[in-house]
Amino acid sequence: ELQKAYPDTEAARKSLTIQLEAYKQLGLEDAVARTEKLIELNPVK
Numbered sequence: 798e799l800q801k802a803y804p805d806t807e808a809a810r811k812s813l814t815i816q817l818e819a820y821k822q823l824g825l826e827d828a829v830a831r832t833e834k835l836i837e838l839n840p841v842k
Contacts, residue, residue, distance in 0.1 A: 800835070810841045 800809045813836050820828040 804839075807841065810836075810839055813839070814841075 799812050803809050813832055817829060817832045817836065820832055
């Protein structure tokens with residue numbers, strides 16, 4: 798939700814790393830790949 802409501806903010810970018818770790822722990826490979834792509838497109842400044 799944070800990425801949808803406030804996509805171009807530092808908080809949204811940082812939340813992606815938390816989301817990525819959660820997906821990895823859950824073994825959700827498709828979600829991991831999607832999140833890694835989002836991080837690549839919108840890196841933390």
